[in-house]
Amino acid sequence: xxxxxxxxxxxxxxxxxxxxxxxxxxxxxxxxxxxxxxxxxxxxxxxxxxxxxxxxxxxxxxxxxxxxxxxxxxxxxxxxxxxxxxxxxxxxxxxxxxxxxxxxxxxxxxxxxxxxxxxxxxxxxxxxxxxxxxxxxxxxxxxxxxxxxxxxxxxxxx
Numbered sequence: 001x002x003x004x005x006x007x008x009x010x011x012x013x014x015x016x017x018x019x020x021x022x023x024x025x026x027x028x029x030x031x032x033x034x035x036x037x038x039x040x041x042x043x044x045x046x047x048x049x050x051x052x053x054x055x056x057x058x059x060x061x062x063x064x065x066x067x068x069x070x071x072x073x074x075x076x077x078x079x080x081x082x083x084x085x086x087x088x089x090x091x092x093x094x095x096x097x098x099x100x101x102x103x104x105x106x107x108x109x110x111x112x113x114x115x116x117x118x119x120x121x122x123x124x125x126x127x128x129x130x131x132x133x134x135x136x137x138x139x140x141x142x143x144x145x146x147x148x149x150x151x152x153x154x155x156x157x158x
């Protein structure tokens with residue numbers, strides 16, 4: 001593989017990945033760094049299973065060109081829990097609210113919600129729905145997911 005080396009920070013650690021020009025960020029994360037929490041669902045930016053946070057913004061990693069990640073700060077689901085392994089309030093709230101069934105959409109949902117809470121600590125239900133609009137869940141529906149985000153927001157903002 002010829003490609004180019006893309007350097008960025010992922011989950012607080014410096015990373016460098018050799019990518020081909022047509023690689024997506026999802027492919028760079030999964031194949032280049034073996035971070036497999038972001039899933040490839042549709043490959044077209046419709047399902048949100050591949051959502052990661054790039055420079056504070058939730059993005060569909062299946063559409064985001066890897067070469068555009070140069071210098072970016074990226075958070076994947078692997079970087080959401082604390083270093084000691086304790087769950088982030090969002091992760092705990094998803095479990096406590098029953099917002100997890102098959103789990104395929106969960107990493108993307110958590111990261112979309114985290115990006116929202118990072119910029120809007122006390123979002124309204126409409127803001128939560130808007131933030132999660134690009135994430136599809138076929139198992140739980142959205143009631144428990146919205147409740148989980150609300151509970152996490154409450155806990156995180158004291």
